[in-house]
Amino acid sequence: MxxxxxxxxxxxxxxxxxxxxxxxxxxxxxxxxxxxxxxxxxxxxxHNSGVVHAGLYYEPGGLKARLCTRGAQLVRSYCAENDLPFDECGKVVVALGAEEIPRLEAIFAKATANGVPDVRLIGPEELREIEPNSVGIRALHSPHTAIVSYxxxxxxxxxxxxxxxxxxxxxxxxxxxxxxxxxxxxxxxxxxxxxxxxxxxxxxxxxxxxxxxxxxxxxxxxRIVPFFGQYYVIDPAFRSHVRGLIYPVPDPKFPFLGVHFTKRIDGEMTIGPNAFISFGRENYSGRAVDLRDVLDFATYPGLWKFAARNGAATLRELKTVMSAKVFVGEAAKYVPSLAAVGVKPAVRGIRAQAMTRDGRLVxxxxxxxxxxxxxxxxxxxxxxxxxxxxxxxxxxxxxxxx
Ligand SMILES: Cc1cc2nc3c(=O)[nH]c(=O)nc-3n(C[C@H](O)[C@H](O)[C@H](O)COP(=O)(O)OP(=O)(O)OC[C@H]3O[C@@H](n4cnc5c(N)ncnc54)[C@H](O)[C@@H]3O)c2cc1C
CATH class of the missing domain: 3.50.50.60 (FAD/NAD(P)-binding domain)
Structure with a gap:
């Protein structure tokens, strides 16, 4: 043809x-x-976090693993060739408790299998050298994770x-x-x-x-089930408390990465995004309700199966939606000096996340x-x-x- x-x-x-x-x-x-x-x-x-992911989390052999590692190289070259900002600020995934260590090690194994360059597991002293205000008992360091403006x-x-x-x-x-x-x-x-x-x-x-x-x-x-992600921008006076990107060890039962600290390419430091069902696929203000979109997910059996399986995580995310204080508190577990930081809400993003009829997020x-x-x-x-x-x-x- x-x-x-x-x-x-x-x-x-x-x-x-x-x-x-x-x-x-x-x-x-x-x-x-x-x-x-x-x-x-x-x-x-x-409307996203602007992170050039290195390929840490993805199932080896899958499309995400393969296309993320290749894509990260291509984004880096594209920014260099087109004079677009690219900041290789690095990222740490931090374990706060012993029960998170096996999961952190599993991420390290995946990252290694995916060929992510220079990732290492580090202890608390090295974590403090990279992120002086961060606490944690162990961490994974990905030095080439970067930020851009997509x-x-x-x-x-x-x-x-x-x-x-x-x-x-x-x-x-x-x-x-x-x-x-x-x-x-x-x-x-x-x-x-x-x-x-x-x-x-x-x-x-x-x-x-x-x-x-x-x-x-x-x-x-x-079907697409829209999950919004809310962000807060922290008081500029506290930006220097975080140098790059600080992430929690993701909850294996909840397929989002968890509220994290993300430096933005314009210099702002943000906290977010959480993940909660959006009452409209393009409802960025969060104030309107799109009836067609709501009917679509409310009548989809997959959503209810998903909700039944993820009750605890859904409740945790709901609390961060209802209260900025809880939201900041979640992130401040990783950087205690930011426990009382002032924040301003930023525009949310809405994820086009596919879900199957049996309630599995694809x-x-x-x-x-x-x-x-x-x-x-x-x-x-x-x-x-x-x-x-x-x-x-x-x-x-x-x-x-x-
Ligand atoms: C909160 C959040 C944080 C994220 N963080 C990151 C991150 O840090 N790093 C990362 O790599 N990815 C991140 N992502 C994911 C990333 O943003 C998306 O994977 C990517 O932007 C998808 O691009 P797209 O072109 O497929 O979709 P979109 O950017 O949504 O574009 C789809 C386009 O199609 C148009 N369109 C839709 N329907 C029609 C139609 N019928 N006719 C004509 N046009 C139509 C829309 O108007 C839109 O312009 C994040 C996403 C969200 C929501």
């Missing part, structure tokens, strides 16, 4: 990276990105897509993809956006990915091809770190264009 026209749905960092890779590898292709917002990267790609990177990739001849159509919400023998029609509310069909389409639509996939004939499962990336259409069905963290590698994988292996 001769490939001349390709469409990408979604102008977040993954869609833009796929568009760029397609134009790099196949410069003659006519490529269009369809983005529903007025500008690119308005959702997850600009919003800025996405903006730069969008410029490159246009420079290489791609078209980015904003305010273009795709309702479904209509696959016919002659190609795929990209449909909006008023019919096809283009009279001519596309030879291939890749959807990278984040929080809406399950809906677009299902409307286009893909399976209904897994851990690995899910990228599915059916005929001419490929859907990213799950690309939560470290999806931004991995974006340039996800793009290589889709263009070179999933589509395998000659």
């Amino acid at each position: 001769a490939i001349r026209r390709v469409a990408v749905v979604g102008g977040g960092i993954n869609g833009l990276a796929v568009a760029r890779q397609m134009l790099l590898d196949h410069p003659g292709i006519a490529l269009t990105v369809f983005e529903k917002e007025e500008a690119v990267a308005r959702h997850q790609s600009s 919003g800025a990177i996405a903006g730069k990739i969008a410029e490159e897509v246009i420079r290489r001849g791609g078209i980015i159509r904003t305010s273009a919400a795709v309702t479904r993809l209509d696959e016919r023998p002659q190609g795929v029609f990209v449909m909006g509310r008023d019919g096809a956006f283009d009279d001519r069909p596309f030879d291939l389409v890749v959807t990278c639509s984040g929080l809406q990915s399950d809906r677009l996939a299902e409307a286009s004939g893909d399976e209904a499962d897994p 851990d690995d990336f899910v990228i599915r091809r059916r005929g001419r259409v490929t859907h990213i069905r799950n690309a939560p963290s470290p999806g931004a770190t991995s974006s340039l590698a996800i793009a290589e994988y889709i263009v070179r292996e999933v589509l395998a264009l000659e």
Whole structure:
């Protein structure tokens, strides 16, 4: 099949990276990105922790493990080549109690298997040399974990897509993809956006990915269940209490990384994100309720099975949602000098996390091809770190264009 026209749905960092890779590898292709917002990267790609993950936690052999380690290298080079800020501030994962040590060692084993460079298990003295205000009985140090602005990177990739001849159509919400023998029609509310069909389409639509996939004939499962993550910015006078990134040992039963200290590329120090169900997939203020989104998850059996299995963790997260003091208290277990620090709420992020009908959060990336259409069905963290590698994988292996 001769490939001349390709469409990408979604102008977040993954869609833009796929568009760029397609134009790099196949410069003659006519490529269009369809983005529903007025500008690119308005959702997850600009509402995240900004961490370039080194690949510590992911199951060896899985897509996350492979694409995160490769993606981290690619993000580093992309920032260097494009004069974008990249701060290799390093990260420690800290165990406070003896019961956490086996889990910390398991992370170390995974990191080693994933080829993460220079990770080490360290004792309390060395922890204090790296993070003088942090307490803990043991820690894992990942010196090459870094911070960036993924919003800025996405903006730069969008410029490159246009420079290489791609078209980015904003305010273009795709309702479904209509696959016919002659190609795929990209449909909006008023019919096809283009009279001519596309030879291939890749959807990278984040929080809406399950809906677009299902409307286009893909399976209904897994569903996106939106989990928001709240952040607080600490009083600038206390920024120097933390040098880089300080994380807890994640709770194995709860698939998020836990409230942590994250330095931001603009110099601010943040605490967060927690993880709790969001009453809207794009409800950043937290004040509105999107009935369709709520009905979607409330009627999904998977959510209730998940909630029943994760009662304790859900309650812990709820407490951090209800009280900034509890939130700060959770983080201050790792840096006691910040127990009474003043904080201001920052804009939350909302994770496009896929869940199965039996209440399991889908851990690995899910990228599915059916005929001419490929859907990213799950690309939560470290999806931004991995974006340039996800793009290589889709263009070179999933589509395998000659
Ligand atoms: C709180 C939080 C913290 C995170 N921290 C990190 C981190 O530190 N490091 C890391 O690597 N990752 C992190 N992530 C994950 C990372 O942000 C995501 O994996 C990544 O941004 C996903 O990019 P995307 O392009 O797939 O999705 P998005 O950025 O959500 O983009 C999807 C795009 O598709 C568009 N779209 C949706 N539906 C349609 C439609 N029907 N028609 C047209 N356009 C459509 C949307 O408007 C949007 O622009 C975090 C995420 C969150 C929420």
